[in-house]
Amino acid sequence: MMRDVAIIGCGITKFGHLDGKDLMDILVEASLNAIDDAGASEFDFDSVYVGNMLAGELSHQTAIASALVDRINLIPASAERIENGPASGGSAVKNGFFAVASGASDLVLVAGGEKMTGVNTGTISDLMATLNHPTAEYVHGATMPAMAALFTRLYMERYSLTERHLAMVAVKNHANGLKNPCAQLHKLCTVEDALSSAMVSDPLRLYYCCPISDGAAAVVLCPAKKAKEFTPKPVKILGFGHATDTHAFQEREDPIVLKSVKIAAQQAFKMANIKPEDIDVAELHDAFEILEIAESEDIGFFKKGEGQLAVEKGVTAIDGELPINPSGGLKARGHPVGATGVAQIVELVLQLRGEAGERQVRDAQRALACNFGGFGNNTLVHILERGN
Amino acid sequence: MQEKMMGFMCKKCGKVMYPKHERCLGCKNTEFDEVSLGDECHLITFTKLYALPRGIEMSPLTLGIVEFNNKVRAMGQIMADDPEPGMDLHPVWAKLRTIDEKEVYGFKFDSIV
Numbered sequence: 436m437m438r439d440v441a442i443i444g445c446g447i448t449k450f451g452h453l454d455g456k457d458l459m460d461i462l463v464e465a466s467l468n469a470i471d472d473a474g475a476s477e478f479d480f481d482s483v484y485v486g487n488m489l490a491g492e493l494s495h496q497t498a499i500a501s502a503l504v505d506r507i508n509l510i511p512a513s514a515e516r517i518e519n520g521p522a523s524g525g526s527a528v529k530n531g532f533f534a535v536a537s538g539a540s541d542l543v544l545v546a547g548g549e550k551m552t553g554v555n556t557g558t559i560s561d562l563m564a565t566l567n568h569p570t571a572e573y574v575h576g577a578t579m580p581a582m583a584a585l586f587t588r589l590y591m592e593r594y595s596l597t598e599r600h601l602a603m604v605a606v607k608n609h610a611n612g613l614k615n616p617c618a619q620l621h622k623l624c625t626v627e628d629a630l631s632s633a634m635v636s637d638p639l640r641l642y643y644c645c646p647i648s649d650g651a652a653a654v655v656l657c658p659a660k661k662a663k664e665f666t667p668k669p670v671k672i673l674g675f676g677h678a679t680d681t682h683a684f685q686e687r688e689d690p691i692v693l694k695s696v697k698i699a700a701q702q703a704f705k706m707a708n709i710k711p712e713d714i715d716v717a718e719l720h721d722a723f724e725i726l727e728i729a730e731s732e733d734i735g736f737f738k739k740g741e742g743q744l745a746v747e748k749g750v751t752a753i754d755g756e757l758p759i760n761p762s763g764g765l766k767a768r769g770h771p772v773g774a775t776g777v778a779q780i781v782e783l784v785l786q787l788r789g790e791a792g793e794r795q796v797r798d799a800q801r802a803l804a805c806n807f808g809g810f811g812n813n814t815l816v817h818i819l820e821r822g823n
Numbered sequence: 824m825q826e827k828m829m830g831f832m833c834k835k836c837g838k839v840m841y842p843k844h845e846r847c848l849g850c851k852n853t854e855f856d857e858v859s860l861g862d863e864c865h866l867i868t869f870t871k872l873y874a875l876p877r878g879i880e881m882s883p884l885t886l887g888i889v890e891f892n893n894k895v896r897a898m899g900q901i902m903a904d905d906p907e908p909g910m911d912l913h914p915v916w917a918k919l920r921t922i923d924e925k926e927v928y929g930f931k932f933d934s935i936v
């Protein structure tokens with residue numbers, strides 16, 4: 436019998452170019468913020484999970500979870516780094532959930548962080564591309580923008596999606612990011628700005644792609660029954676889903692159906708015993724703006740091929756029926772890969788507690804996060820609910 | 824040099840796969856025959872990549888996904904000047920790029936003249 440799990444604290448750093456701070460500095464900052472927020476500074480933690488993709492490659496440091504418990508004295512808590520590409524953060528949250536749900540741990544810290552700036556862009560682009568299939572994709576020159584571009588053109592051929600829709604998602608997420616003090620990009624953009632930005636991988640322009648970022652985020656978990664001892668506003672993890680798909684994108688039965696998203700979402704809704712229409716706010720993995728639309732369909736919010744209509748009608752704006760990415764998403768908040776899955780949860784906790792400031796969604800009760808790893812071959816979905 | 828672009832046909836259920844898997848995506852069987860994917864395919868999607876990966880000489884790099892007559896698909900560099908979805912192509916053995924100063928060869932796709 437699994438125990439119910441609550442999120443009792445959250446913390447996040449500024450996202451962007453964090454000059455003078457290394458990976459460990461930002462993981463420490465986010466973790467201490469989360470522990471303080473939970474009112475758990477005097478308590479002993481049982482386990483620590485750290486989502487990160489590229490510490491060894493970019494920061495020349497390994498075993499970073501051991502380093503983190505040392506820096507902030509969580510010794511002797513168990514500690515491990517979780518690597519699952521751009522879904523490392525979501526995987527870390529899932530592991531934290533299991534630790535509490537199983538009864539093995541009563542107090543858990545989940546952190547996620549990545550330090551990606553200060554390194555040659557070609558190096559970052561190449562390291563990210565190594566998550567593609569080595570012989571069927573990487574070797575031919577497939578970078579992440581190229582994968583997203585191939586995906587986008589298939590979408591445009593089949594449905595009424597146009598470049599203007601991608602621009603509209605970017606405009607919305609920039610507007611939301613402007614209201615988020617942690618966001619990397621703090622500037623409004625217009626549809627025309629987006630449509631005239633540099634071509635990265637036809638039909639994808641710069642404004643339809645997320646930036647390269649530093650940043651970290653953290654949450655503290657405990658059994659739901661004990662949550663009120665820490666906070667008057669706990670947030671419950673109602674369910675999660677986690678599924679995979681073929682490594683090579685072209686091998687999928689229908690390449691524009693994100694099967695790993697579909698299955699992970701179905702699992703999460705089943706566990707939470709709710710439906711897509713019960714969700715009040717969502718954070719989706721828009722590393723490329725096409726993905727916000729595709730995920731919103733495969734999760735079940737909108738019919739396949741109609742996600743762009745919701746964007747057109749303002750349904751996904753902060754004051755719409757289903758706000759998506761009120762944080763600014765990966766596009767404007769930034770995408771420090773290992774941090775993203777945790778940062779999505781932090782944003783939704785703030786939304787459910789009614790503490791999201793200018794970007795607060797009205798009366799949010801239930802929320803969904805989708806963290807997308809690989810090019811769609813490893814996806815996590817979490818569903819959260821306001822605890823009181 | 825390879826003469827033909829090869830796929831892997833499951834000895835049990837007959838499913839043809841590219842790239843290779845150690846267990847069949849259809850039935851989990853572990854034995855395969857190497858089979859030619861054929862000389863003709865058509866383009867289903869493409870991109871012109873301006874942010875070039877290292878070791879690539881073609882600028883912009885045209886990448887695409889092709890589908891062979893047996894429905895098996897492959898990703899690769901497209902040599903045709905004006906790619907259009909639906910256009911007929913054929914695999915050609917050529918240098919793809921250099922990785923760590925080593926030349927890497929494989930199949931690209933060119934128009935049928």
